[in-house]
Amino acid sequence: MLTPGYTTRRELEEHSFSPVATLLVPLVAILLQVLLTKTFPQLFLLDLPLLVTVFFAVSRRSPIAGAVTGMIIGLLEDLVSGQPLGINSLSKTLIGYIAASIGLQIDVEAITTRVVMIFLFSMMNSLFLYLIVRRLLGLETHQLLWRHELLRAAVNTAVAIPLFFALDRSKRRQ
Amino acid sequence: MESFFSRFKNSLVLVALLLIQTIGLAVQVRRPVVPPLGSGPATTSSLGAPETPDVTVARSWIVAVLSPAERAVHGTSTFLRSTWFNYLDLRGARRQNLDLRHQLDALRLQQAAIAEDALEGLRLQSLLAFQQHYVSGTVAAQVIGTSGTDLSRVLYLDKGSADGLKPDMAVITPDGIVGKIREVFPQTAPHVAQLLLINDQTSGAGVLLEKTRVRAVLRGTTAGYLQISNLTPDDRIKPGEQVLTSGGDGIFPRGLPVGMIEAVAPDPDHQPYTAIRIRSAANLTRLEEVLIITGTENSLPPASLHALARGAAATAEARAAAQKAAADRAAALEASKEEAARSAAEVVADRLPGLHDPDESVEDREARVKAAADAAAHPKTAGGTVPHPLPTVHADRYSPGTTPPASTLTPGASHTIETAPATNEEAPQARRTPSPAPRSTSPNSDATPPQL
Numbered sequence: 220m221l222t223p224g225y226t227t228r229r230e231l232e233e234h235s236f237s238p239v240a241t242l243l244v245p246l247v248a249i250l251l252q253v254l255l256t257k258t259f260p261q262l263f264l265l266d267l268p269l270l271v272t273v274f275f276a277v278s279r280r281s282p283i284a285g286a287v288t289g290m291i292i293g294l295l296e297d298l299v300s301g302q303p304l305g306i307n308s309l310s311k312t313l314i315g316y317i318a319a320s321i322g323l324q325i326d327v328e329a330i331t332t333r334v335v336m337i338f339l340f341s342m343m344n345s346l347f348l349y350l351i352v353r354r355l356l357g358l359e360t361h362q363l364l365w366r367h368e369l370l371r372a373a374v375n376t377a378v379a380i381p382l383f384f385a386l387d388r389s390k391r392r393q
Numbered sequence: 394m395e396s397f398f399s400r401f402k403n404s405l406v407l408v409a410l411l412l413i414q415t416i417g418l419a420v421q422v423r424r425p426v427v428p429p430l431g432s433g434p435a436t437t438s439s440l441g442a443p444e445t446p447d448v449t450v451a452r453s454w455i456v457a458v459l460s461p462a463e464r465a466v467h468g469t470s471t472f473l474r475s476t477w478f479n480y481l482d483l484r485g486a487r488r489q490n491l492d493l494r495h496q497l498d499a500l501r502l503q504q505a506a507i508a509e510d511a512l513e514g515l516r517l518q519s520l521l522a523f524q525q526h527y528v529s530g531t532v533a534a535q536v537i538g539t540s541g542t543d544l545s546r547v548l549y550l551d552k553g554s555a556d557g558l559k560p561d562m563a564v565i566t567p568d569g570i571v572g573k574i575r576e577v578f579p580q581t582a583p584h585v586a587q588l589l590l591i592n593d594q595t596s597g598a599g600v601l602l603e604k605t606r607v608r609a610v611l612r613g614t615t616a617g618y619l620q621i622s623n624l625t626p627d628d629r630i631k632p633g634e635q636v637l638t639s640g641g642d643g644i645f646p647r648g649l650p651v652g653m654i655e656a657v658a659p660d661p662d663h664q665p666y667t668a669i670r671i672r673s674a675a676n677l678t679r680l681e682e683v684l685i686i687t688g689t690e691n692s693l694p695p696a697s698l699h700a701l702a703r704g705a706a707a708t709a710e711a712r713a714a715a716q717k718a719a720a721d722r723a724a725a726l727e728a729s730k731e732e733a734a735r736s737a738a739e740v741v742a743d744r745l746p747g748l749h750d751p752d753e754s755v756e757d758r759e760a761r762v763k764a765a766a767d768a769a770a771h772p773k774t775a776g777g778t779v780p781h782p783l784p785t786v787h788a789d790r791y792s793p794g795t796t797p798p799a800s801t802l803t804p805g806a807s808h809t810i811e812t813a814p815a816t817n818e819e820a821p822q823a824r825r826t827p828s829p830a831p832r833s834t835s836p837n838s839d840a841t842p843p844q845l
Contacts, residue, residue: 250462252541260678263543282403286410298455300540301547301587304448305418309411316407356422360594361615
């Protein structure tokens, strides 16, 4: 009986997803984001596309795949929100790349790691968006409200833990 | 060279992706180009820059993919809610119906009260050739989705180009303005439109402060509230003042409610201007149904004119009825005064024993009192000559002519005056009325004043 011979951590824990899951999960995340914020305006704090980006990036453990995934999800977000294409996609490209790079170095399956990771990525996303809108687009009125962003990071972290456990079921080990 | 690319493959791909997106972003947010005359409103991004056809197509495709799901979810939730509220949860509906009827009556009265003023205003406007825009056509739409992010405040409506919607049409609710149509998707989603809310940071409207009549420009902020920041400090502008549309932006008709001034403070970023924060009249975070203004005209629609005419007629009727009621009340008051005066005269006549004839009938007495009252009310001579007193029926010591002349009186001598005995009819009245004290026989009695 042949057993797979893993030589690196990347080979040991690299996952892939079915094309259906790859296509549907981001679309459903964006759809839920659009619908939930209509019924519950407070859920503007939640960023489901960001959580999906981070999940795919750390699961695939490929920085290029993470960056491309983040870019596509960000572009979809920009298309729906009516903003110029590139605001969310630039931010999520960077997030996807960094998340995949971190996934190569540390164990991202543990709950504690996930909590810290999601919190930091949420804050990082807010910072990237602020820099893009304020510096690249020149919108001087845009402000970074730290208390608001901390609350956003906490909400994203609270939602991400059960969401990641649910999405773990769609993983396929390579 | 090959090892360099393989070694830095990830970083190079990242840089390439970021570069492509940055260039694309720069192309989109370049300075807006004024479209040629007659070309209609150009499709713009939320920053106001015109979009390339590719971006527009991409947006319409993603809307076409997502909108069926949004409509399905919205339809399902609407069905469930309407089933619950229209069939199951009808507690208090009768009471609410009654309250609404009362409210309707009150509003009818209000409408009647202002109808005349409105008609007068219309006449004055026509005299001055004033161009006013009235809403002549609206389309009701429901909100089916949002942008999903607080960076842009955009909503999706279930009506689109197939329903006559076009970009830059004003969107309102009965409470106040909401925003404008930013985009429609005639090719891929003809029944979906994108609404840019008034509190988006790229949105704006021309407004007028109701009391001070100051014109200003209203803008949205990143935090999602409305702000006027192009006015210098003015003591007259205070919190609580209503803000209306000025009609100067060419999108919103004049006079629609926008909101109320919530706070006035110096703008730290743009001195010496003030930051006037406005609380929106419409609840922008809980929008369910909106009205899109599809047409305006310079005169009032016939239905509105008819309603105004009815209101004016009702006002005239109400005014005539009020005048008649006031006249009736005045007449009744006059009658009651006359009655009271006559009653008082009768009481006085009853209480004065010398003026009452026991043999006189009631009719004669009333006729006599009335004649006296008429004579008092309408004196025949302009100078107001004092009338002669009526002849005394039963003379007493107070009757004129009964007192002996002073020349016949002797100081210090006793002097008695015969008085008439009281009759049986006068006795009870005498008991009710204190009779005058008998004249004292003391030498100093003449100097004593009568006690009233």
